Amino acid sequence: MSASENQLSRRRLLGYAAATTGVAASAAAGAMGGHMISQRVRPQPTDDSEMASQRVEAFFGPHQAGIATDPQAHALLLAFDLNEEVDLERFMALMRIISDDAARLTQGQPALADNDPTLAKNPAGLTVTFGFGPMLFTKLGLATQLPEGPVRIPGFDIDRLDVQWTDGDLIVQLCADDELALIHAQRMMVKDLRAFMSVRWAQRGFRPLPTVLSDTPRNVMGQLDGTSNPRPGTDEFSQTVWADAAPDVPEWFTGGTTMVVRRIRVELDEWDRLDEVGKELALGRKMDSGAPLGGTAEHDEPDFAARKEGGLPVIPTNAHIRRAHSDDGARIFRRSYNFDAGPTAGGTPEAGLLFVSFQARLRQFVAIQERLAEADMLNSYTTPVGSSVFFVPPGCEYGGWVGQTLLDR
Amino acid sequence: MSASENQLSRRRLLGYAAATTGVAASAAAGAMGGHMISQRVRPQPTDDSEMASQRVEAFFGPHQAGIATDPQAHALLLAFDLNEEVDLERFMALMRIISDDAARLTQGQPALADNDPTLAKNPAGLTVTFGFGPMLFTKLGLATQLPEGPVRIPGFDIDRLDVQWTDGDLIVQLCADDELALIHAQRMMVKDLRAFMSVRWAQRGFRPLPTVLSDTPRNVMGQLDGTSNPRPGTDEFSQTVWADAAPDVPEWFTGGTTMVVRRIRVELDEWDRLDEVGKELALGRKMDSGAPLGGTAEHDEPDFAARKEGGLPVIPTNAHIRRAHSDDGARIFRRSYNFDAGPTAGGTPEAGLLFVSFQARLRQFVAIQERLAEADMLNSYTTPVGSSVFFVPPGCEYGGWVGQTLLDR
Numbered sequence: 001m002s003a004s005e006n007q008l009s010r011r012r013l014l015g016y017a018a019a020t021t022g023v024a025a026s027a028a029a030g031a032m033g034g035h036m037i038s039q040r041v042r043p044q045p046t047d048d049s050e051m052a053s054q055r056v057e058a059f060f061g062p063h064q065a066g067i068a069t070d071p072q073a074h075a076l077l078l079a080f081d082l083n084e085e086v087d088l089e090r091f092m093a094l095m096r097i098i099s100d101d102a103a104r105l106t107q108g109q110p111a112l113a114d115n116d117p118t119l120a121k122n123p124a125g126l127t128v129t130f131g132f133g134p135m136l137f138t139k140l141g142l143a144t145q146l147p148e149g150p151v152r153i154p155g156f157d158i159d160r161l162d163v164q165w166t167d168g169d170l171i172v173q174l175c176a177d178d179e180l181a182l183i184h185a186q187r188m189m190v191k192d193l194r195a196f197m198s199v200r201w202a203q204r205g206f207r208p209l210p211t212v213l214s215d216t217p218r219n220v221m222g223q224l225d226g227t228s229n230p231r232p233g234t235d236e237f238s239q240t241v242w243a244d245a246a247p248d249v250p251e252w253f254t255g256g257t258t259m260v261v262r263r264i265r266v267e268l269d270e271w272d273r274l275d276e277v278g279k280e281l282a283l284g285r286k287m288d289s290g291a292p293l294g295g296t297a298e299h300d301e302p303d304f305a306a307r308k309e310g311g312l313p314v315i316p317t318n319a320h321i322r323r324a325h326s327d328d329g330a331r332i333f334r335r336s337y338n339f340d341a342g343p344t345a346g347g348t349p350e351a352g353l354l355f356v357s358f359q360a361r362l363r364q365f366v367a368i369q370e371r372l373a374e375a376d377m378l379n380s381y382t383t384p385v386g387s388s389v390f391f392v393p394p395g396c397e398y399g400g401w402v403g404q405t406l407l408d409r
Numbered sequence: 410m411s412a413s414e415n416q417l418s419r420r421r422l423l424g425y426a427a428a429t430t431g432v433a434a435s436a437a438a439g440a441m442g443g444h445m446i447s448q449r450v451r452p453q454p455t456d457d458s459e460m461a462s463q464r465v466e467a468f469f470g471p472h473q474a475g476i477a478t479d480p481q482a483h484a485l486l487l488a489f490d491l492n493e494e495v496d497l498e499r500f501m502a503l504m505r506i507i508s509d510d511a512a513r514l515t516q517g518q519p520a521l522a523d524n525d526p527t528l529a530k531n532p533a534g535l536t537v538t539f540g541f542g543p544m545l546f547t548k549l550g551l552a553t554q555l556p557e558g559p560v561r562i563p564g565f566d567i568d569r570l571d572v573q574w575t576d577g578d579l580i581v582q583l584c585a586d587d588e589l590a591l592i593h594a595q596r597m598m599v600k601d602l603r604a605f606m607s608v609r610w611a612q613r614g615f616r617p618l619p620t621v622l623s624d625t626p627r628n629v630m631g632q633l634d635g636t637s638n639p640r641p642g643t644d645e646f647s648q649t650v651w652a653d654a655a656p657d658v659p660e661w662f663t664g665g666t667t668m669v670v671r672r673i674r675v676e677l678d679e680w681d682r683l684d685e686v687g688k689e690l691a692l693g694r695k696m697d698s699g700a701p702l703g704g705t706a707e708h709d710e711p712d713f714a715a716r717k718e719g720g721l722p723v724i725p726t727n728a729h730i731r732r733a734h735s736d737d738g739a740r741i742f743r744r745s746y747n748f749d750a751g752p753t754a755g756g757t758p759e760a761g762l763l764f765v766s767f768q769a770r771l772r773q774f775v776a777i778q779e780r781l782a783e784a785d786m787l788n789s790y791t792t793p794v795g796s797s798v799f800f801v802p803p804g805c806e807y808g809g810w811v812g813q814t815l816l817d818r
Contacts (some may be wrong), residue, residue: 053618078752115681116631118697122620180617183629183749185565187677187758194756202751208589209462211531220592222525269595272524288527324676340592342611347603 052177053122059106061395062255063242064402066127067335067358068232071217072175075205076182077261077354078189078329079133079168079388080197088140090196092407095130097192098172099401101185102128111188124178126185129171130402131259131390138170145406146391148248149363151258153387155204156373165263165386168200173259173356201386201391203263205337205354214290214298220266220338220351221381224290225300228321230333240331243360252405255394257358260365263339263386266352270379282377284319292321316377323376328368332357352382362389416692435688461586462531468515469802471664472651472810475536476744476767477641481584484614484746485591486670486763487598488542488577488797489606496529499605501816504539506601507581508810510594511537513664533587535594537809539579540668540799545578554815555800557657558772561746562669565782574672574795577609582668582765610795612672614746614763623699623707629747629760630790632692633699636707637730639742649740652769661814664803666767669741669774672748672795675761680790691786693728701730725786732785739776761791771798782783 057065082091101111106126110117134151137143155161172189176182190199207217219225230237243253271279276287284302285292292302294314302321306314315322337357340351360366373379393403439664466474491500510520515535519526543560546552564570581598585591599608616626629635639646652662679687683694693711694701701711703723711730715723724731749760768774782788802812 051619051621053620076751080666116696117685118631119627121622122618178618179615179749180627180629180747183747183760186749186752187760190752190756190758194752198754199752199756200754204749204751206588209531209533209587210460212460213530218528218589220589222527276526287525304674338589338592340588340595340613342485342613343595343599343603343608345607345609347599347608349599351592351596 003275016033039201049091053120053124053181054108055125055177055216056107056123057127059103059395060398060400063257064129064392065106065242066129066173066175067241067333067392068140068237069125069127069175070232071207071335071391072125073177073207073209074125074175074179074182075354075356076174076186077201077203077205077356078172078186079200079261080170080172080193081200081346082136082139082169082197086196088407090340091140092403094193094196095403095407096401098128098189099396099403102130102402103190105185105188114181114188115191116184119180119184122178122181123177124181126174126176126181128185128189129173129175129259129392131171131173131392132403133167133169133171133388133390135167139169139389140407142406145250145252147243147250147253147258147361149361150205150366151362151389151391153262153362153369153389154366156369158373158379158382159384159387161387162385165201165203165388167388167409168390170197171259171388171390178323200265203229203261203339203386205339207337213288215296216290219336219353220268220340220349221271222279222287224285224298225336225353226334227285227290230331236331237333239360240364241333241358241360251393252393252409254405257360257392258362258365259390259392260355260357260359260362261386261388262295262353262355262384263383264353264355265350265383268349268351274381282320282381283315284315284321293319298396318375318377320372320376320378323359323371323374324368326368326371328367332359332365332368358392410570436572441599446537458524461734462533462590463517464534464586465516465532465537466534468512468537468804469807469809472666473538473801473804475538475582475584475667476650476742476801477646478536478584478746479641480616480746481534481536482586482618483584483588483591484763485583485595486609486610486612486614486765487581487583487595488609489579489581489602490609491548491578491606495605496714497551497816500549501812503602503605504812504816505810507537507539507598508805508812510597511539513813514594514597522805523597524600525593528589528593531587531590533585533590535583535585535590537594537598538582538584538668538801540580540582540801541812541815542576542578542580542797542799544576546800548578549816551815554659554661555727556652556659556662556667556770558770559775560771560798560800562671562771562778562798563775565778565793566790567782567788568793568796570796571794574610574612574797576797577799579606579650580668580797580799582669584752612670612748612763612795613746615744622697623664625699625707628745629749630680631696633694633707634745634762635743636694636699637733639740645740646742648769649773650742650767650769661802661818662800663814666769666801667771667774668799668801669766669768669771670795670797670799671762671764671793671816673762673764674759674792674794676790676792677758683790690725691729693724693730702728727784727786728783729781729787732780732783733777735777735780737776739773741768741774741777767801 108123110120187249216224230240290298294306335356337354517532519529625633640650699707703715744765746763750762
């Protein structure tokens with residue numbers, strides 16, 4: 001961007017700050033090159049004039065937005081494949097362009113050559129997150145820059161993967177509290193990419209409104225999903241999610257993370273054959289409160305050693321939370337959405353979980369998933385039908401672009 | 410329902426009323442058999458404890474909900490076809506069951522034999538609206554009960570209808586501010602219907618969050634859509650929407666309305682070849698403010714007689730608002746949603762308008778649509794790909810069910 005565009009952006013941001021107080025002020029500070037993302041919190045309305053449709057999330061910062069960001073209500077995940085003739089130089093230009101689109105659209109400004117500037121004015125907390133699939137590194141001659149350790153998700157016996165929902169060279173994760181903001185951002189990004197990349201898949205997800213009972217959202221199974229997630233802002237979160245400088249971490253990847261996307265269909269007709277007690281034994285938690293079996297409140301620590309009078313464990317051996325629990329400290333951060341593709345003609349639900357997790361290293365996810373694939377009771381009620389991994393580069397500062405540390409060498 | 414269930418429902422409703430003040434109190438009054446629907450207004454939060462997820466809309470009343478109801482953020486429209494062997498008696502039983510589902514779920518109560526009672530607790534303003542397609546009358550031997558006048562939408566030259574999005578014997582319109590509430594209601598209804606009806610189509614729609622500029626929502630074209638809609642609560646609205654007792658209105662249909670559902674794809678790539686001035690000439694309104702050309706504010710009356718210096722009309726002859734305007738007073742009430750089905754592999758948008766209108770008589774819609782099909786400039790940028798009409802029976806009082814006036818004779 002030129003210096004005058006820089007001035008303009010800052011004036012605009014400050015204009016928003018005047019209208020929306022703390023929210024955009026922190027976004028503006030982020031845009032000026034501060035390290036604001038780790039301190040970013042979900043803005044609270046301060047007066048009636050602040051509307052959810054105008055809320056902005058910072059784009060610039062050491063990490064990309066849309067990861068530690070309190071999950072917005074709606075997500076659109078778009079995976080693209082590189083056309084054969086596209087080389088590294090062209091792909092760099094594309095990342096520059098779509099980074100600029102994201103920097104503008106997230107702040108409520110039209111993209112360059114935006115066809116519908118009116119649709120850009122209400123970003124509703126829009127974030128844009130970019131990640132690179134393992135095949136992209138090979139296609140661009142960058143295979144030596146892949147992080148060490150596994151770079152593909154192994155196949156699991158429970159998988160019934162459909163190529164329609166699997167893999168991809170580039171992911172664009174769009175999240176916002178307003179679907180029109182998402183659609184507009186999708187349209188601008190696709191327009192800039194479509195001459196050089198094809199759309200491999202597009203998946204839409206939603207999260208429910210907050211409820212009185214818990215901040216943890218329910219999924220389509222009725223389960224409170226995400227209770228034991230590391231909390232953004234904590235050391236545990238940072239250690240779980242961000243790739244730190246380390247001998248086995250390529251320099252470009254420092255401040256990045258690994259994104260797993262799995263489309264998990266829930267066999268709701270099977271699940272609904274269970275009564276409430278049956279569902280609770282499969283999960284290891286109460287359906288209503290989310291409390292671990294044997295506990296009383298959602299955030300009680302599960303007592304995996306507790307036994308009933310007859311000697312059986314209170315939390316069954318193959319209960320989901322026992323299988324997901326790790327003694328060796330490998331954790332992941334889940335930022336999942338629900339999906340629903342409407343019933344079939346015969347009335348069978350086609351709904352489930354758009355599972356998204358972020359972790360510094362793919363092996364953190366693989367370790368947990370191997371335990372789950374082996375014996376989780378939920379496996380009888382869920383079918384993974386899509387599976388992808390993306391390496392998410394760190395964020396960029398004002399004037400930079402996402403992917404620069406990998407591509408512009 | 411039994412008397413004890415009645416007591417329970419009232420206690421539950423009053424429990425909600427304690428937490429949520431006016432909202433549920435009006436719903437409770439509606440459930441007690443009042444004529445509350447015409448006075449229903451969008452509840453305003455009164456304190457922090459009132460959550461959008463708990464908001465309830467009345468189910469019982471002289472008209473069905475989901476028509477005069479301030480449109481919720483999300484809609485799921487489900488069309489079903491009757492299986493061949495299903496007779497009038499069985500269909501009556503089905504309408505009784507799904508009316509009961511709707512009466513409970515809209516009030517935040519589990520359906521009978523609800524598989525996931527926890528998912529029923531947060532209706533988020535859920536409404537359920539039922540309508541009958543013209544073929545249903547024939548299938549059930551009730552053809553003489555069809556309203557007079559046209560009972561099918563005529564084919565228009567602009568139509569490119571796909572059977573996948575067209576017609577249906579029964580529509581279930583589900584609207585709520587939370588998609589999980591919608592999915593749960595969908596699941597309960599489909600479970601009750603699927604042994605006797607097949608799912609013909611399911612369409613999902615969304616509306617944007619309110620913005621500073623206007624209460625009128627924008628559509629995917631960036632247009633403020635719905636400016637000249639009759640306002641619920643006015644005489645104009647009632648005259649436009651509700652079928653009154655009249656010689657040409659079958660008695661069962663009094664208090665009902667006619668619902669038109671059209672899936673209109675927007676050719677966004679074509680639309681975006683227009684600059685802002687070109688779009689404004691096609692619409693007859695300013696893109697940003699929604700003001701009619703020649704006017705200054707959204708709700709200014711369009712001056713169709715105004716001419717520019719050279720003699721050309723300020724609002725072009727084929728502008729959308731001129732073609733949609735009627736001197737003979739035929740009006741419709743639009744309650745549309747946007748849809749997006751994701752881009753094609755090549756990046757072409759598949760998005761548009763899930764057009765929904767309610768009018769006392771189908772001929773009101775047909776008169777307007779004939780003028781639009783003939784010469785609306787927007788026709789170059791839009792393609793109707795689905796088209797259906799449903800006769801929406803009046804509402805019912807506590808203890809009754811929707812469709813009773815037609816079916817239980």
